[in-house]
Every structure is written in structure tokens, then in C-alpha cells.
Amino acid sequence: MKLKVLICSVISVFFFSNCQEKHKEDSxxxxxxxxxxxxxxxTGGIKMIPIKTPKGTFKVWTKTVGNNPKIKVLLLHGGPGLTHELYECFDGYFPNESIEYIYYDQLGSYYSDQPNDNSLWTNERFVEEVEQVRKSLGCDNTNFYILGQSWGGILAMEYALKYQKNLKGLIISNMMASAPAYNKYAEEVLGPKLPKAVFDQIKTFEKNKDYTNPKYTELLFKYYYTEHILRMPVDQWPESINRAFKHINSNVYVYMQGPSEFGITGNASLKNWDVTAKLKTISVPTLVIGAKYDTMDPKHMEWMSKEVQNGRFLLCPNGSHLSQYDDPTTYFPGVIKFLKDVDNGEFKKA
Structure with a gap:
């Protein structure tokens, strides 16, 4: 009799807790x-957030989509100097899962203030900017996730290295942990895969610093971008992507990334950036996303997922640098599962 009562009690508790969880999800x-x-x-979720910098106070543009007190994802765009428009395809996936997400144009980007002062374009200042955005949005380690892609991935790593105590989860999308390793992959692996004559022409343009030559751009789009940036014919690229590239702040981009598409070169401020030795200090649940055809080495990114303390790797087999667009059937289920697993306390590292 006692055993029967005990079993009934256990079942009741299990059923009650499940009902409570279901009620929360429904709410x-x-x-x-x-x-x-x-x-x-x-304003439909739009806020212009004041950011204090060593050169004064400026405003950055954010737009929050949805309400979810448990999952709030801040999207860090690439470039540097591009825009939140790179992420507009998230509208087709996150709302159906009741995931709150925040579009955000970093200082210097199109929808935010664009001060003309290169001293502002440092990793350290951008990290402090993200922290000020977090505070303004009222996010904390019970609900705050960062998803950073490309340069946004660099910023996400740098933020986690200083402020992981404020994070619930970290997503590093399509970005290696070392600029020199990225440069090597571009020069020794991706470049030689191009037709030799094409690669030779591209390198000649770069040697002559002739980056604005229409022929240089034409070769990149025809042979490189459609293979490793976004695997679609250029005339089929989503309007949001074309808009993002139209809105790029070239000054910020060239100052930090450099004018070349084969790595971070010249006097670019990110040229020697490398946090490979620091990854082991990141303990927050982390998803690292790589893609087979990316400009970034997917094997390096798989290594990153094992180097952090609680990492998981997602490979997009049909994707490139913008794998949310050319492999969404892998990208979004993987990201959503990570967010739900962390939220439900079911995250297991790879």
C-alpha cells in the first residue's frame, strides 16, 4: 500500500511539474x-540606445522582436561596418519558436550614429558598447544570449572573455578564433581552389592595391562570393543582403578588416587578432557554427567547440559564410535546439 502511495505521489509531482512548464510555455x-x-x-520595438565612449555619447539602433523573459538573443552583425539586415531571415524562424531576438546596428553602422573617428573602432570599446546595450535592454544571465557572425563572432568571443558572467549562452557563427589562421586558410586553401588564371588576376589587383577596379569586383563576385560568401547566383541574392552591402560603412570595414577579401591584411587593426589560447576560459554553454564552403575553416571551428569548456559544434554541409541563407534547414534547427536545450537545462557539450 505504501509503495502504491509513493508511486502515485511521484507521478503526481512529475505530472504537476510538466503542467507548470507547459503553462509557462503557453503563456x-x-x-x-x-x-x-x-x-x-x-516604435514597434525600436530603441536608440545612448552609448558612452571616450569621444562622447552616441546612439545605436536596436529593434526587439517578441517577448520571452527566458530567451533574449542579441544579434551581432559582421563587417565590421555592415548592418543588422544580414539577419532579417531570422524573422522566418525565431517567432514560430517564441524566441525573443534583438536586431542591433553597432556604432558606425548605417542605422546608428556614425562618428568619423577611427580611434573608436577597437575591440575593447565595442565590447563596452555591447555591455551598455545589454544593460539598457534589461538582459542578464537568466536570459541573455549573444549570436555573433563573422566580425560579430570576434565581438561575441571578446565579450564572453570579459563578461561571460552576464551570459546564459554564446553562439559563435562562421568565425575562427585567429586572424592569422584565417589568413592562412584563405591564402593556402581557398585561393588555390580558384582557376589559376583568376586567382593570379585577383592577386595582381591586390598587389597593386587596385581594390576599386570593377574587374576585381567582378572576379570576386563570379568566382569567390558565390562559392564562399553566399552560394546563390548573384541575381538571386536576398534583398536584405543587397541592402546590407549597400549600407556598409567602408571606412570602418577597411580600418579593421582591410580592403582584401582574402584574409585580414594590410594595416587592418584586426590583422594579428588571436584568442585561441583564451578559449579554454569560456565556461558558458557555447555553440560554434561552421560551414563546408565557408571562408572560415570548419575544422578550426570544430576545434573551437572542443576548446571551450561547454561547447557544441554545428556543421552546415551546404552552407558558406552566410549559412543562415544558403543552408537554413541546418542552421536554424541547430541554433533553436541549442537555445531550447540551454533554457531547459538539457544542454550537453559535444
Whole structure:
């Protein structure tokens, strides 16, 4: 009799806890698009957040989509100097999962203030900017996730290395942990895969610093971009991507990344950036996303997922640098599963 009562009690507790969890999920879904209790209802989620810098206070543009007190994902765009528009395809995936996400143009990018001062374009200052954005949005380690792609991945790693205590989860998308390793991969692996005559022409343009030559651009788009940036014919590239490239701040991009598409070169400030030795200090749950045809070495990114303390690797077999667009059937399920696993306390490292 006692055993029967005990079994009934265990079943009741299990059933009750499951019902509570289901009620919470239903409540989040029901209130996902309710802006009535928010201070950004009139602007549809848009906030211009003031950012203090050594050169004064400026404003950065953010837009929050949805309400979820448990999962809030800040999207760090690439470039540097590109825009949140690189992530607009997330609208087709995250809302259906009731995931709150925040579009964000970093200082210097199109929708934010664009001060003309190169001393502002440092990793350390961008990290402090992200921290100020977090505080302004009211996120903390019970709900705050960062997803950074390309340069945004560099910024995500740098933020985690200083402020991981404020994170619930970290997603590093399509970015290696070392600029020199990225340069080597571009020069020794990707470049030689191009037709020799094409690669020779590209290197000649770069040697002569003739980066604005229309022929240089034409060769890159025809032979490199459609293989390793976004694997679609250029005339089929999504409008959001074309808009992002149209809005690029070339000054920020060239100062930090350099003018070449084969690695970070010249006097670019990121040329010697390398945090491979520091990855082991990152303990927050981490998803590293690589792609077979990426400009970044997927094997290096798989290594990164094992170097951090609690990492998982996602390979997009049909993807390139913008794998959210050319391999969404792998990218989004993998990202969503990571977010849900961490949120539910079910995350297991690879």
C-alpha cells in the first residue's frame, strides 16, 4: 500500500511539474507579440540606445522582436561596418519558436550614429558598447544570449572573455578564433581552389592595391562570393543582403578588416587578432557554427567547440559564410535546439 502511495505521489509531482512548464510555455507564446506593457510599443520595438565612449555619447539602433523573459538573443552583425539586415531571415524562424531576438546596428553602422573617428573602432570599446546595450535592454544571465557572425563572432568571443558572467549562452557563427589562421586558410586553401588564371588576376589587383577596379569586383563576385560568401547566383541574392552591402560603412570595414577579401591584411587593426589560447576560459554553454564552403575553416571551428569548456559544434554541409541563407534547414534547427536545450537545462557539450 505504501509503495502504491509513493508511486502515485511521484507521478503526481512529475505530472504537476510538466503542467507548470507547459503553462509557462503557453503563456510565453500567448504574449509573444504583446507590446502593451513595453516602453517601445509606439516604435514597434525600436530603441536608440545612448552609448558612452571616450569621444562622447552616441546612439545605436536596436529593434526587439517578441517577448520571452527566458530567451533574449542579441544579434551581432559582421563587417565590421555592415548592418543588422544580414539577419532579417531570422524573422522566418525565431517567432514560430517564441524566441525573443534583438536586431542591433553597432556604432558606425548605417542605422546608428556614425562618428568619423577611427580611434573608436577597437575591440575593447565595442565590447563596452555591447555591455551598455545589454544593460539598457534589461538582459542578464537568466536570459541573455549573444549570436555573433563573422566580425560579430570576434565581438561575441571578446565579450564572453570579459563578461561571460552576464551570459546564459554564446553562439559563435562562421568565425575562427585567429586572424592569422584565417589568413592562412584563405591564402593556402581557398585561393588555390580558384582557376589559376583568376586567382593570379585577383592577386595582381591586390598587389597593386587596385581594390576599386570593377574587374576585381567582378572576379570576386563570379568566382569567390558565390562559392564562399553566399552560394546563390548573384541575381538571386536576398534583398536584405543587397541592402546590407549597400549600407556598409567602408571606412570602418577597411580600418579593421582591410580592403582584401582574402584574409585580414594590410594595416587592418584586426590583422594579428588571436584568442585561441583564451578559449579554454569560456565556461558558458557555447555553440560554434561552421560551414563546408565557408571562408572560415570548419575544422578550426570544430576545434573551437572542443576548446571551450561547454561547447557544441554545428556543421552546415551546404552552407558558406552566410549559412543562415544558403543552408537554413541546418542552421536554424541547430541554433533553436541549442537555445531550447540551454533554457531547459538539457544542454550537453559535444
Amino acid at each position: 510565453i507564446k500567448a504574449n509573444y507579440l504583446d507590446f502593451s506593457k513595453r516602453d517601445d510599443q509606439l
